[in-house]
Amino acid sequence: MSVEITNESSIPVGEIRLAAIADFMLGQLGIHPQAELSILIVDVPHMAALNERWMGEEGATDVLAFPMDELSPATRPGVAPADIADDEDEEPGIVGDIVLCPAVAISQAAAAGHTFEDELHMLTTHGILHLLGYDHMEPEEEREMFGLQGQLLKKWRAETERARG
Known part of the structure; x- marks a missing residue:
C-alpha cells in the first residue's frame, strides 16, 4: 500500500x-496492495472549515x-482478504483521503479513558471503513461498522503485541 501522511497541525x-x-x-480488508491512501492531519480551524463545507456541520x-475510487472490501463471508488482493483483474485504485484532527482526538481519548495513540488508530480505522462505503446512520449499519472496526483493532493490537515479542 502507498499511505501518504501530511501533518499540517x-x-x-x-x-x-x-x-x-x-x-x-x-490489507485486512483485501484492498489491492498497490492502492493509495492519503491521510491529512489538521488543526481545529482547518477541520472546522472542512466539516462545515462538506458536512454542513x-x-x-x-x-x-x-x-475516490469505488473500492470494496473483501469482507464477504468465506473470502479471505489475500484471495482478493492477489486477483489479477483487480486494479489498485486510490482509496481516498482521510482527514484527522489530533486536538479533537486528544479530548476524546481523555474522555474515553484510553491513549491518544489508541484514539488515532481507531479514527484511522473508522475513516478507512467510511472510504470503503461503511456507514453508521442506521442501527444495523452502525452494528456492522463498529463490529468490524472492533475486530480489526483487536487484530492490530494482537499483531503489534506479537511483533514486540
Whole structure:
C-alpha cells in the first residue's frame, strides 16, 4: 500500500505508526496492495472549515473521509482478504483521503479513558471503513461498522503485541 501522511497541525502523531496501521487495515480488508491512501492531519480551524463545507456541520470533528475510487472490501463471508488482493483483474485504485484532527482526538481519548495513540488508530480505522462505503446512520449499519472496526483493532493490537515479542 502507498499511505501518504501530511501533518499540517502542530501536534505530533507518530506518522510511521499511523501509516503502519492504515496499511494493516487495508490489507485486512483485501484492498489491492498497490492502492493509495492519503491521510491529512489538521488543526481545529482547518477541520472546522472542512466539516462545515462538506458536512454542513459547525465546529471541528475528529475524522472526515473522502472516497475516490469505488473500492470494496473483501469482507464477504468465506473470502479471505489475500484471495482478493492477489486477483489479477483487480486494479489498485486510490482509496481516498482521510482527514484527522489530533486536538479533537486528544479530548476524546481523555474522555474515553484510553491513549491518544489508541484514539488515532481507531479514527484511522473508522475513516478507512467510511472510504470503503461503511456507514453508521442506521442501527444495523452502525452494528456492522463498529463490529468490524472492533475486530480489526483487536487484530492490530494482537499483531503489534506479537511483533514486540
